[in-house]
Amino acid sequence: MISLSDFLIVSAGLFCIGLFVTLTKRNAIQILIGIELMLNAAILNLIAFGKYDRFTNSGQTFALFAIVLAAATTAVALAIILNVYKKYKTIDPDKTDQLKD
Amino acid sequence: MTMVQAMFYLMGFITLASGLFIAISKNLVRSVFMFFVTLMALAGLYVLALADFIAITQIVVYVGGILVLIVFAFMLSGRETLANLQQQQSKFIRIKKLPAILLAVLFFIVMINVLFKTNFDGLPWIQQAIAQKNTIGTNDAMIGNIGVGLMTHYLLPFEAISILLMMALVGAAHISRKEKGI
Numbered sequence: 001m002i003s004l005s006d007f008l009i010v011s012a013g014l015f016c017i018g019l020f021v022t023l024t025k026r027n028a029i030q031i032l033i034g035i036e037l038m039l040n041a042a043i044l045n046l047i048a049f050g051k052y053d054r055f056t057n058s059g060q061t062f063a064l065f066a067i068v069l070a071a072a073t074t075a076v077a078l079a080i081i082l083n084v085y086k087k088y089k090t091i092d093p094d095k096t097d098q099l100k101d
Numbered sequence: 102m103t104m105v106q107a108m109f110y111l112m113g114f115i116t117l118a119s120g121l122f123i124a125i126s127k128n129l130v131r132s133v134f135m136f137f138v139t140l141m142a143l144a145g146l147y148v149l150a151l152a153d154f155i156a157i158t159q160i161v162v163y164v165g166g167i168l169v170l171i172v173f174a175f176m177l178s179g180r181e182t183l184a185n186l187q188q189q190q191s192k193f194i195r196i197k198k199l200p201a202i203l204l205a206v207l208f209f210i211v212m213i214n215v216l217f218k219t220n221f222d223g224l225p226w227i228q229q230a231i232a233q234k235n236t237i238g239t240n241d242a243m244i245g246n247i248g249v250g251l252m253t254h255y256l257l258p259f260e261a262i263s264i265l266l267m268m269a270l271v272g273a274a275h276i277s278r279k280e281k282g283i
Contacts, residue, residue: 002109004221007150010113012216016209017120023201027129029175033136036167037120040143043159047152052230054237057250063155064247065262067162072269074167078174079277085178 007048015041028081028091032074039070109149115142133171140164151237154244 014037021034043063050059081091088096119138126132140163147156221227230236237243251259 002106002149004227005216006109006113007146008216008221009213010116010146012209012212013117014120015212016205017117017124019208020201020205021124023204024124024198029171029178030123030129030132032171033123033132036136036163037123037139040140043155044143044146044150047147047150047155051151051237052227052235054230054235054241054243055246056254057243057247060152060155060243060247061250061255062258063152064158065258067155067158068262068266071162071166072266074170075273076269076276078170079273081174082177082277091178 004048004051007044011041011044011048014038014044026092026094028084028093031093032077032081036070036074039066043067105149109146112142112145112149115139116146129175133168133175136171137164137168140168151239151241152243154247 018034018037018039018041021037022031023034025031025034043066046059046063046066048059050057050063053059084096085091090096116139119135119142122135123132123139126135140159144156144159147153147159
């Protein structure tokens with residue numbers, strides 16, 4: 001069978017890729033994708049550990065909660081991005097630097 | 102090498118490679134579709150970790166919901182995004198990216214170091230779970246167990262998350278509505 005640390009290595013790599021995407025991209029949608037990658041790495045960890053909890057299923061249940069939370073986050077974030085685009089005509093986070101118009 | 106291990110290495114490789122493609126690619130459309138591939142490969146990894154219900158939920162919620170939302174937002178935010186992306190191919194960008202590369206690689210090294218020093222397979226609670234036959238086997242169907250758990254043991258977090266989801270959706274609808282006269 002696959003050992004636990006194999007899952008953890010894949011998850012660590014995915015988290016670092018998500019971190020890199022979040023830091024370098026200059027487009028709000030791609031930054032959102034980076035955050036989703038990091039969330040998915042965390043969910044993979046939850047599931048890999050959840051294999052050792054058969055009776056209460058805590059790992060898998062909280063992985064479900066995390067997926068639902070990610071969906072809610074994305075809905076709100078995309079609404080904000082669309083509003084920012086309506087106001088500034090760009091979604092580059094470096095250029096949207098004014099609170100007043 | 103067994104079949105399961107081969108599948109695991111294939112899925113892990115696809116996940117990391119498509120993730121790297123998202124990080125490197127300059128084309129927004131390609132990176133969105135590569136994100137789709139990453140999510141599918143992750144669902145495969147969840148199946149290999151014996152969490153089939155989570156894998157299906159991942160496909161339904163992420164691929165069916167979040168990815169469609171992202172594609173919508175990308176299309177609604179127009180041509181300027183694409184025009185910006187075409188201009189990014191100067192040399193300065195790479196120098197600007199250096200701190201981010203450094204941060205990500207160092208963080209990865211720290212995490213791998215911790216991982217190899219801890220020896221997760223020998224943790225006391227995992228050894229105890231193996232001794233008590235508390236691990237999920239390949240023939241177990243966990244969906245019924247998860248459903249009963251959601252209605253009994255995890256009822257409070259379930260209700261809390263349902264209220265939060267409703268608040269988030271109402272808030273998103275409120276933010277994105279058309280404002281009049283303000």
